[in-house]
Amino acid sequence: MGNYLQSRSGSLENPSFLKHLLPNGLKKTPIRTILLCGLNNSGKTTLLCNLSTDFIEKVGEEVEQVSTCPTVGVSLVEFGQRIGSRVNWRVWDMSGQGRFRNLWSYYSGHVQGLVYVVDITDSDRIAVARDELQMLLDQPRVKESRMPILLFANKADMSNMDGEEGGRDGQGQSKNKSLSLDNIRLAFGVDSLSQHHKIKVLSSSGLTGTGVGEGFGWLSEAIRTSEKAPRRVATN
Numbered sequence: 169m170g171n172y173l174q175s176r177s178g179s180l181e182n183p184s185f186l187k188h189l190l191p192n193g194l195k196k197t198p199i200r201t202i203l204l205c206g207l208n209n210s211g212k213t214t215l216l217c218n219l220s221t222d223f224i225e226k227v228g229e230e231v232e233q234v235s236t237c238p239t240v241g242v243s244l245v246e247f248g249q250r251i252g253s254r255v256n257w258r259v260w261d262m263s264g265q266g267r268f269r270n271l272w273s274y275y276s277g278h279v280q281g282l283v284y285v286v287d288i289t290d291s292d293r294i295a296v297a298r299d300e301l302q303m304l305l306d307q308p309r310v311k312e313s314r315m316p317i318l319l320f321a322n323k324a325d326m327s328n329m330d331g332e333e334g335g336r337d338g339q340g341q342s343k344n345k346s347l348s349l350d351n352i353r354l355a356f357g358v359d360s361l362s363q364h365h366k367i368k369v370l371s372s373s374g375l376t377g378t379g380v381g382e383g384f385g386w387l388s389e390a391i392r393t394s395e396k397a398p399r400r401v402a403t404n
C-alpha cells in the first residue's frame with residue numbers, strides 16, 4: 169500500500185494527490201481583490217459588466233451590448249470566474265472623473281492587483297492617463313507590494329489598424345485617432361515600470377470581449393505568484 173501511494177504521490181509526507189480526491193466544495197476558492205481604474209469614459213464599467221464565463225467564451229461573436237452610466241465615486245462588484253482554476257473576484261470599480269480620482273489612492277491600499285484601462289481613441293488625454301497611473305504607483309502600499317498591473321488598451325474594436333474609416337463610440341469619438349499598442353507602451357513607459365511591477369499590456373474591448381479573459385487570467389496568476397514571493401519589510 170505504501171509503495172503504491174509513494175509511486176502515485178512521490179512522498180507519503182506530501183500526499184499532493186489527495187487534493188484531487190477532495191470534492192470541489194472542500195477546496196478553498198481564492199479571492200482576488202483588485203482596483204479597476206482609468207480615466208472617465210475609458211470603458212471600465214463596460215468591461216466589468218461583460219466579465220462572465222459565458223461572455224468570455226463567446227469572444228469574437230456578436231454579443232448583447234451593455235449600456236453603462238458614468239460611475240459615481242466607487243462601486244464594488246463581486247463575481248466568481250473560472251479561468252484555469254476557480255477564482256472569486258472582488259473588484260473596486262472606480263469613477264474616472266477628475267473629482268473622484270483622489271479616491272484611487274485610498275483604495276489602492278486594500279487590493280492585491282491593479283487593472284488600468286486606457287481608451288486608445290482618447291489620444292488627447294494619454295498624458296493625463298499616464299500621470300494618474302504614476303500617482304497611483306507612487307502610493308507606498310502599491311510600491312512596497314510591487315503590485316501587479318494589467319493595462320488594458322481598450323476599445324480595440326475602434327482601432328484603425330485595419331484602415332477602416334469612420335465609426336464612433338458612445339461619446340462620438342472617431343476611429344482614426346486610435347493609438348497602437350506600441351504607442352501605449354511608450355506613453356506609459358512600460359519598460360521602466362516592468363522593473364518594479366509585473367505588468368501586462370493587452371488590447372481589449374468591453375464590447376467584443378477581446379483580451380478580457382486573457383487579461384484577468386494573467387492577473388490572477390500574477391497575484392498568486394507575487395503573494396508566494398518573499399515580502400519586503402516596510403521601513404517606516
Ligand SMILES: Nc1nc2c(ncn2[C@@H]2O[C@H](COP(=O)(O)OP(=O)(O)OP(=O)(O)O)[C@@H](O)[C@H]2O)c(=O)[nH]1
Nearest residue numbers: 208209210211212213214236238239264338373374
Ligand atoms: N467602441 C467601444 N466603446 C466602448 C467600449 N467600452 C466602453 N465603451 C463605451 O464607452 C463609454 C463609457 O463606458 P464606461 O464603461 O461607462 O466607462 P467608465 O470607464 O466606466 O467611465 P466612468 O465610470 O465615468 O469612469 C460608453 O458609451 C461605452 O459604451 C469598447 O470596448 N469599445
Ligand SMILES: [Mg+2]
Nearest residue numbers: 212213238239
Ligand atoms: Mg464606470
